[in-house]
Amino acid sequence: EPEVTQTPSHQVTQMGQEVILRCVPISNHLYFYWYRQILGQKVEFLVSFYNNEISEKSEIFDDQFSVERPDGSNFTLKIRSTKLEDSAMYFCASSERSAYNSPLHFGNGTRLTVT
Amino acid sequence: RKEVEQDPGPFNVPEGATVAFNCTYSNSASQSFFWYRQDCRKEPKLLMSVYSSGNEDGRFTAQLNRASQYISLLIRDSKLSDSATYLCVVNIDKLTGGGNKLTFGTGTQLKVEL
Numbered sequence: 001e002p003e004v005t006q007t008p009s010h011q012v013t014q015m016g017q018e019v020i021l022r023c024v025p026i027s028n029h030l031y032f033y034w035y036r037q038i039l040g041q042k043v044e045f046l047v048s049f050y051n052n053e054i055s056e057k058s059e060i061f062d063d064q065f066s067v068e069r070p071d072g073s074n075f076t077l078k079i080r081s082t083k084l085e086d087s088a089m090y091f092c093a094s095s096e097r098s099a100y101n102s103p104l105h106f107g108n109g110t111r112l113t114v115t
Numbered sequence: 116r117k118e119v120e121q122d123p124g125p126f127n128v129p130e131g132a133t134v135a136f137n138c139t140y141s142n143s144a145s146q147s148f149f150w151y152r153q154d155c156r157k158e159p160k161l162l163m164s165v166y167s168s169g170n171e172d173g174r175f176t177a178q179l180n181r182a183s184q185y186i187s188l189l190i191r192d193s194k195l196s197d198s199a200t201y202l203c204v205v206n207i208d209k210l211t212g213g214g215n216k217l218t219f220g221t222g223t224q225l226k227v228e229l
Binding site: 041067 | 149156158160197209217
């Protein structure tokens with residue numbers, strides 16, 4: 001079964017540093033997402049991306065965050081200047097279409113630790 | 116009121132038991148409903164979609180009550196491997212092609228014991 005893959009599985013960085021989290025969505029999917037989950041808390045929506053542009057973003061997704069699809073396969077999340085509170089598990093997801101009951105497929109996540 | 120509210124549990128049940136989880140959502144414009152399963156420190160995985168007429172997938176039955184804004188999941192004959200956190204998820208579809216913005220509940224933890 002095709003799957004969403006994310007790298008790295010764990011990223012440790014110092015406060016103020018830039019990080020790039022990488023994702024390879026399922027190849028025939030058209031919609032891409034980033035979610036995050038702070039330890040012990042719920043999964044939270046960050047951003048959705050379609051047709052090479054952001055279609056929706058949450059309040060969490062401020063100017064420090066950006067997404068990019070640099071080529072036909074990768075989808076990246078950049079955090080420009082990390083803060084301690086950015087420490088979380090970041091999940092990439094993709095879906096085939098935006099329609100009723102088009103399920104999201106999640107990657108296995110990148111654990112980001114900001115020290 | 117939380118967007119999606121669940122009893123956090125944990126629910127500790129013996130193997131073979133029937134267990135039910137409930138969920139309420141606050142936005143009446145919610146269009147799609149799902150149950151996801153999340154194992155410890157892993158990604159959420161779709162367990163099943165929830166349809167207005169109710170639906171069943173093996174030992175799992177999901178129900179939706181739009182009038183009460185209430186969703187349920189019933190697990191029959193629970194197995195040790197069912198131990199996980201069950202996430203109630205709702206989606207407000209955007210007609211302008213904005214993708215799926217899923218809103219997750221905090222999850223209900225299930226522990227199935229021998």
